Amino acid sequence: MGTADVEAVWRIESARIVAALTRFTGDFGLAEDAAQEAVAEALVSWPLASPANPAGWLMATARRRAIDAIRRRAALQDRYALLAADLAVDSAVDEGIDPDKIDDDVLALMFVSCHPVLSPEARVALTLRVVGGLSSEEIARAFLVPVPTVQARITRGKKTIAAAGVPFELPPAAELRERLGGVLSVIYVIFTEGSTATSGDRLLRPDVAHEAIRLARTLAALQPEEPEVHGLLALCELTAARFPARTGPDGSPILLEDQDRRLWDISAIRRGLAALAKASTRGLGPYGLQAAIAATHASAPSVEATDWDRIVVLYEALGRVAPSPVVELNRAVAVAMASGPAQALAIVDALIASDRLPGSHLVPTVRGELLARLGRRPEARAELELAARLCANQRERSVLLRKAATLS
Amino acid sequence: MPKYLLIMRGTDESNAAMMADIDEMMATTRQFIEEMVKAGVLLAAEGLDDPGQGVVVDFSGEAPVVTDGPYGETKELFGGFFLVDVASKQEAVEWAKRVPAAPGSKIEVRRVPGSDEVPQVDE
Numbered sequence: 247m248g249t250a251d252v253e254a255v256w257r258i259e260s261a262r263i264v265a266a267l268t269r270f271t272g273d274f275g276l277a278e279d280a281a282q283e284a285v286a287e288a289l290v291s292w293p294l295a296s297p298a299n300p301a302g303w304l305m306a307t308a309r310r311r312a313i314d315a316i317r318r319r320a321a322l323q324d325r326y327a328l329l330a331a332d333l334a335v336d337s338a339v340d341e342g343i344d345p346d347k348i349d350d351d352v353l354a355l356m357f358v359s360c361h362p363v364l365s366p367e368a369r370v371a372l373t374l375r376v377v378g379g380l381s382s383e384e385i386a387r388a389f390l391v392p393v394p395t396v397q398a399r400i401t402r403g404k405k406t407i408a409a410a411g412v413p414f415e416l417p418p419a420a421e422l423r424e425r426l427g428g429v430l431s432v433i434y435v436i437f438t439e440g441s442t443a444t445s446g447d448r449l450l451r452p453d454v455a456h457e458a459i460r461l462a463r464t465l466a467a468l469q470p471e472e473p474e475v476h477g478l479l480a481l482c483e484l485t486a487a488r489f490p491a492r493t494g495p496d497g498s499p500i501l502l503e504d505q506d507r508r509l510w511d512i513s514a515i516r517r518g519l520a521a522l523a524k525a526s527t528r529g530l531g532p533y534g535l536q537a538a539i540a541a542t543h544a545s546a547p548s549v550e551a552t553d554w555d556r557i558v559v560l561y562e563a564l565g566r567v568a569p570s571p572v573v574e575l576n577r578a579v580a581v582a583m584a585s586g587p588a589q590a591l592a593i594v595d596a597l598i599a600s601d602r603l604p605g606s607h608l609v610p611t612v613r614g615e616l617l618a619r620l621g622r623r624p625e626a627r628a629e630l631e632l633a634a635r636l637c638a639n640q641r642e643r644s645v646l647l648r649k650a651a652t653l654s
Numbered sequence: 655m656p657k658y659l660l661i662m663r664g665t666d667e668s669n670a671a672m673m674a675d676i677d678e679m680m681a682t683t684r685q686f687i688e689e690m691v692k693a694g695v696l697l698a699a700e701g702l703d704d705p706g707q708g709v710v711v712d713f714s715g716e717a718p719v720v721t722d723g724p725y726g727e728t729k730e731l732f733g734g735f736f737l738v739d740v741a742s743k744q745e746a747v748e749w750a751k752r753v754p755a756a757p758g759s760k761i762e763v764r765r766v767p768g769s770d771e772v773p774q775v776d777e
Contacts, residue, residue, distance in 0.1 A: 254744035258693060300748075349692065456655035456739070463694030490768065511768075513697070
């Protein structure tokens, strides 16, 4: 067995192993360290002799390393601590993964990794590492940051969890909805990093987006009663369904109106619609509404044949449950399609007057488009050139400049 | 993330062994499916009926010829599949190793190319 085989087993087992170890040691940081030691040992020993049961081998080795760590720690403290540790260890040694508890433990692990005491970057890094089973190198590649940066975020994150005394348990019922929202937003941040790279020379990084989809699927299986979990999953599936049509052969972005809809992934659309149906049981939340908008696009044969009135209504609803200037801007785009560019321009100008999206390239991008449609070409060109100066993604920038050039 | 099809191939003997304790096999298969769902990897899974109930449409001649019964002289018959969305071929293989398959049967692991990998025909 080679490195890739060890990584494959780890991808499948990491969440369960770290969750089970945290349950029995009560120490998330120690559990994660022990699990990483087991993986490091596997990388050395499996190529020489493959274990008959790789998953069991990893769990047993990680548990031994955790016990070693507890003993070392106890030896530094007093005899009573040692006794207490031995008791805890002895009762836990015979325990493998408890099938009745493991689902809740994996869920608790997601809540710890996305805990509000952590910095947003640490939440992303810890979730991908312990729940997703990615290495620091893979996380660094996904977010275009140096490996030591990722390692530092994980180390600091574990210290923060320990210092804050975060318990390893499901949040109390009164906090559950809010904490779940925290987990969903971490998954969505990972997804958007893959679906619209904030920097770099590539628009899409589908592998990163798929890590988020995998996490969302796991969460949907563990929290099937929560509509917004299905809403997020639906949004990710429906957005990812368009990936094959979103970039040209040279990697340049292709706008929705120019996409070859035959390239959309029909299976992903079907999965997204199924998830959206589960999200719709009790009125849609912010993710469900965005998924419903994506579903309206996914079901339309062309831009012209899209139900823009429905999209306007969905954006209005989204603006009520999750007000944001970006939602307002998107509503303007939908209004332009449903009722014409003049009404949409009024919305955009109100947005600029309130200065709620300063420095964003999106506002001049949309304003430029609307002005172009109104035949105000010199103003449109100036807006698109401004948008290009503000845009950080090279691929998007060149599209804006090309469009501005056609207006001279 | 690449998709893989885990294709179950049984023999008459392995199918008979499986049918001998079908309740046990169904229970372990359900458990396995649940595990894949919770890992976020399962896209689809189906099992096929007895190959003896099947029909073969043969395109060797000018017109398709339809015959009853199992496919040709093949010893290993397609009995069902799992479609998984995983990080690597190795992960697909690791899941294949965990399939509750009857002794004597085999699982073929095949990659499903993305829609952007299939050459498109311009109309």
